[in-house]
Amino acid sequence: MISEKTVFILGAGASVPYGYPTGFQLNEELKELLVNFPPSPAHCSAEQSKVFKFFEELGCSPKELKKFEKSLFGAARYSIDKFLEKRNDFLDLGKILITYLLKKKEQRHFLFLNLNSENWYAELFNRLDTTVDNIETHQISFITFNYDRSLEFFIYNVLKERTTKSQDIIVSAFNSIPIVHVYGCLGNLPWSKDGGIEYSYEFEPEDIKKMASGINIMSEERETEELKKAHELLRDAKNIYFLGFGYDELNLDRLEITKYGINKKMRGTSYGLSEKDLKAVRYSIAVTPETRKKDARQQTGCSINFYQNDLTIMQVFKKYMVFK
Structure with a gap:
C-alpha cells in the first residue's frame, strides 16, 4: 500500500516498453x-x-x-x-x-505478454496487489506528458480481470486514480462516461479525426485545465517520482516544479543522460525561472536525486523502489 500521497510524472521513456516511440x-x-x-x-x-x-x-x-x-x-x-x-x-x-x-502502436501484447521484461506497469500494480477493493487506499496519481492511453488501458483491464464485480464498480475504482495528460491524449476509451474508441491498432479515418482533437500543442504561455489539475496533485504530494522523463526545462516550468517541489522527496530516472545533463536539471530545479539568467539568482529550496543513468524504470523499481 502507498499511504503517502505519491505522484509519478511520466515522460516518453515510460511508454517505450509498450511499443511507443520517444x-x-x-x-x-x-x-x-x-x-x-x-x-x-x-x-x-x-x-x-x-x-x-x-x-x-x-x-x-x-x-x-x-x-x-x-x-x-x-x-x-x-x-x-x-x-x-x-x-x-x-x-x-x-x-x-x-x-x-x-x-498504430496500440498493441495489447506489449502490455500483457512481456510481464518479466520491462513492464513496470505490471511491477507496480502487482507490488501493490491492486484490486477494486483496495485501489482507493493507494495514494497514487499520474501526471503524463504522453499522448498514449496504455496506462489507462492497463489499469482498467487489471481491475476488470481481478474481480467478478459489476462494470460500474470497476469503472468507479478506475476513476479513483487521477491520471492527468498535460498535453492531452488520444481520447477516451470505451468504458468512459461519454464512450470512446477501442485500444487497437485497427482504425478508420473518422477515428483518427476524433482522436486528434484530444491532442494539445501548447504555446509557452497557455494555461489549461490539465495543468491546473497537475499543479493540485503536486501541491498535495509528499513524494514525486519522474519516470522516463527528459527534464525539458519548459516542461518543468509548466509544472511549476520549483514551487510545488519544495519540501518534497523528489527522485527521477536518468537513463542515457550525462552528468552534464543532470547538472543542468538540478540547476533548473534549484533556481527560480525568473532569475536563472541573472547575476543574483534566487534559490528555490528544491532538489532532486537521480537513480543511476544505466538503469531502466523496471530496474529502478526492482532495485530501489520502496513505497510507504
Missing part, C-alpha cells in the same frame, strides 16, 4: 512517412495505395503533406511538438499525423 523517434517515423508518401495513386504500391486512400479520406492532400515535409525537415527540430508550437498553420495536419502513427 519524441525523437516519433519525429523520425513521421519524416519517414512523409518521404515515402506517393505523389499520386499512379505511383503507389499495393500497401502505399491503402495509405494514400486513408489520408485522402482524412482530407490530407499530397501537396499539403509535401509542404509539411519541407518545413519539418527545414526546421531541424528533434521534436514534432516543438515544431508545431511555432507553426500553427500546420497544427491540424500535425495532430492527424501524430495520431495516425501512435494509434
